[in-house]
Amino acid sequence: MNENHNRKVDTRVVVETPEGVDFQFVIAGPGTRAWAWLIDNLLKLGILAGVGILLSAVGVFADSSGNFVTGIMSIIGFVMNWFYGSLFESWMNGQTPGKKSAGLRVVRTNGTPIDVTSAIGRNFLRTADMLPFCYTVGLISMLMTRRMQRLGDLVFDTMVIDERREWISRTGGLTANIEPLLRSECPRRFSVPERTLAVIERLFESDRIISDARREEIARPLSEALRKRLGYQDPAPDPRNPHTYFRTQGFRHTQFILRVLKTFADDPSGSKGNSKNPQASANRTAMKKERSERDSSYEENRQLAGLSSGEPGSES
């Protein structure tokens, strides 16, 4: 799947680590970066106001003219203006408070952490990126480069990545309106090996340009084998509205493997489904839906890898 993700129109960049592993980064877009920028600027204002109030409270006693406070404030304003980003980015490994809250991080384009020089440089070049107003130059530059770099990023070889990896529910939007299989529909086994699910996923990968009819053709042997394994039989047509039956017959294999995907891939515990009655299954579906709406990708992956609490060796 790696080379497919290295296409031009994509927000993912693959970097090879020194250990020889391909590693994916999701590039942050202008919207997220603007949000982080906004938070950073609010914070800057807050710091300036806070220090100003504090200093003038102290300064009232020391010096009546307020000159001293003004002097200190211009120095702090200068540091905020030119070094806020680079100080935080070098201390917090590529993150400012705003970037942290938006889940962003600055890294070099080879994936290694940003160094002090690049941090200072990319923030200095903001001056040019801001021109003529509202970061127009930077925006144009971001739209023209694959890694969405503004000029500061381009010159100092950095990129901003999005670390908020929302779990694209592994079936994507594919199985949104698909009914999961019920245990009662499958009299034989109720499990599908992971490799088969991976094959189904690849069949539906969005960058595979396959016509629906051709996909149905490819799905047929797989579908037939799975039907045999699960003991699944297509239900007879509903005599009251037979048209639905005939409408779905054309793509019944595609439909079936999608149902398989929905049932076994979305829910890690689905393969162990012991529930006999459809009611319990429906409950499980509801639970599953709830869980997939949460942003808990990492936790789910842990569960799949059998790492979460509960019975560790249950899969064997």
Add this chain to the structure above:
Amino acid sequence: MNRERFIRDRRNDWREFETLVSRMKNSRQAKWGSRDVATLSRLYRSICYDLSLVQSREWGARLEQYLNDLVAQGHNCLYRSPPQSVRAVWDFFAVGFPRLLRRRYKPFLLALALFLVPLIASVWVGYTRPDLAELIAGRETIEQALKSYENELYVEGDSRYSSERTRMFGHYINNNTSIAFQAFAMGVLVGIGTCYVLISNGIIIGILKGAILAKGNPTADNFFSFIISHGSFELTAIVIAGAGGLVLAQGILIPGQRTRGDSLKFHGVEALQLALGAGGMLFVAAMLEGYFSPLPIASSIKYVVGSMLWLLVAVYLTMSGRERITHEG
């Protein structure tokens, strides 16, 4: 090896790695224990191997994603930028910066010309053609400048002195260094902004100098004794920052044998170093301008000290960081 056995075998390592990383990622690398480092790097490498195994055998997107996350955490934990020391800053100003400037003397000379030629021309304009000078710089600016140097700034050190100096120090830092950094940053837009900053500053300073010269003493004496000391660092630094901007522009316009992108990256670091060096010089300039230049002392002392400072800047930039040549025998 099948997937289940693989998971069962490797699970403990993954767990151990998780706890280790979550403990170590928030502490500085210098504080890590040697056993932890050894374990972490061993586990990291083995998990990288696990990830590539899962990728090639297609054992499911989730397992892959999980391991990918583990590798990401380990990668962020292990590969950090090297810590910067105070020593490196000292080395930069003592050796790296003057050497770099000498190597990049061409953009420096060009920036100097862009600054000096308009300056000299406008000194002449300001001296001989007050009407034209007013048109260029604005009547108010000139009148204000003339007025503020009519009298000596401080006849004697009074109580106002110290607090007001700090205000001006902050102002100089903010204002002048920002101009210098802008001159550098604008270089990325093929140097147009850099040229503008250099030329316009040259013109304004020149016009004012010319107008003050035309006014004669004591205004001229007050003015020149004020600016001579910090001018050494300040004007040189502005030109150097401009040279940094021109180096950036050179990266785009004259990439040589590199691609334009590579050339920008190559020149960008050196351009930034020039700008940072200039920033350091401007800090010194702001100190001088804030606390020394307005001292209520005889202007002859200021001229002497100021000339020494110009000499110091020249010696620093031309001599510092040269290898000592030892003559033997």
